[in-house]
Amino acid sequence: MLELRDITKAFGDIVAVNHLDLEVKKGEFFIILGPTGAGKTTTLRITIGLEKPDSGKVLYEGQDITQLSPPLRDFAFMFESHNLYPVLNVYDNLAFPLRSPLFKVPESEVKKRVEAIADELHITHLLPRRVSHLSGGEQQRVALGRALIRRPKIYILDEPISSLDYKLREELQTEFKRIHEEYGITILSATHDNVSAMAMASRIGIMENGRILQVGAPRDIYTNPMSVSVARIIGAPSMNFIDCVVGETSLWMHGHQEFVIPLSPPIVGILRRELKGQGRILVGIWPEDIMVSEKIQEGYLKALVENIEYHGAERFVNLALGESPLKALLIRNCVPKHGAEIFVFLPEEKLYFFHPQNGLRIYVQLGRNGHYAF
């Protein structure tokens, strides 16, 4: 439906968007996830028409709209902030898009639509108020209302909820998901907050340094990150990375030959083939995949407990495995003490292998196409 083709945009020496390709399908909630400065906002601004790309095309249903001015594109844009006009009250802010010369509707219809959207977002009581007298969460709701009041072809939201505190974020996350499903609208959004991206998106595009690294359903990217960068961006808490060495028949931690991670021979074979012999490799594992035990068991490695973090119902333990910091999800009855010894097991089927130089994944398990890579 919406397609960005080979978009490049530079500001002076800084390349904000670098040969980017992206496609948003109809009815999709597509979220661009990436760190600050990845070029997310520029990408959205190019899509909406507030920036012209240096090269590349913006297509809507096959038609080239790169040169079209923003109002003619008929998209709605919710800015990260400053979407609302302090000189108008909430009602007039909501009504503003409906009173524009281009999308004008009769005043009676404006009233109906404003009241409907206010009711939908539970902000009816705020309508006569001044925007500057609203709280952050209320402002965000009004801003959302203003973006939703028209029926544009696509809704584009820049960091719609990341400036809010955690409670409100959760609340609005649910709201967004509900509205997306109820209205059947197409949304393109950008955020650096992977929790809300995972919660809301139908598909995620991981972005870094002006490029889209990987696109897919949240769970697919999580279970199948194609590079170290993707794995770093997608997870919360992040994936653990351990600097290892591939030997003749096994894998051990760099600098600690005693820490051997048991691997089956075919996998070692693939790694040796990919690395062209022995060598360093980056091994990744999600915190919830590490098995933790207070007693030593076969194949377990000894680590030291540094501290414990509480994330709602879950507890994570920060460990030192040799020099490598490691974060692991604790099972319910395990209560390790600070400084205590603890034993961890890294199951072979949960490991991700990455090239030490370019950070790209070495596929040894179920590959991207559903085939075994070995």
Next chain:
Amino acid sequence: MNNNTYYESIIERKSRLSVITRIIILGLFLSFTVFPLFWLFLSSLKDRLDIFAFPPRFLFNPTVENYRGLFVKTFLEGGAGQTDFALCLANSFITAGLGTFFAVVLGVMAGYACSRFHFFGKNDYLFFTLSTRMLPPVAVIIPIYIMFSRLGLQDTRVGMILLYTMANLGLAIWIMKGFYDSIPTQYEEAGLVDGYTRWQIFWKIIIPSVRGGIAATMGFCFIFAWNEFTFASIVTTRYAKTLPPRIAAALGAAGLDWGQVAAAGFILIIPVLVLFIFIRNYLLMGMTFGVLGRR
């Protein structure tokens, strides 16, 4: 000693001290600022004897003779008829008012352009407009005098309006630019996406957002033009003469009539005083070029 009473005594001592210091500082400040105005007003209501009385009199029989004398010719000045004071008052209002109006209208537009658009020589242009304010008026008075007399603008209201528009434009552009700079460009972009043109957003949203800035700019420009002495005293002689040179000239005809000078002075400051009361909140914002806030 009990801890509580210890702190209480310190706090009490501190607060008493600070109240006294505040009163002293404020008193000094007011004696420099408000008292002269007050004395001017009192003097304008005194007759000759009371003005020169020593020690100064605070209680006396007030008279409006000084104010009457400003507008009506006395016996010494040639008997019945009006003086030119009313004409000068009208001239002051017209030249300062319209000069301010044009400077603000142009400044509101030019300030927006300078804040939002890039164009060739923008920084040089901005510096140039402000530099008109850096020169003391006496430095440019000769060329302006020659220019005005060649163009037939000398001693005309049109000439004075042009002069005050020019003199205020640089300041107006700079103050307004500061206010526009403090408004996020997303205001325009959001409107653009919603189907408005830039011009429509400018009128509907941007202008209301900077109304404080406009008020401040108007205040500054009007006060400058209203008080301006040098240009007015050289360029105008009779028909377009404004109040400041008129008051200065009044020190002559019948000797130093301090009562009339005080009355004229008080009339001169009334509009400025009223203006200040209305826009005092915005003036501070204007002085900081909109940095302190804009609503």
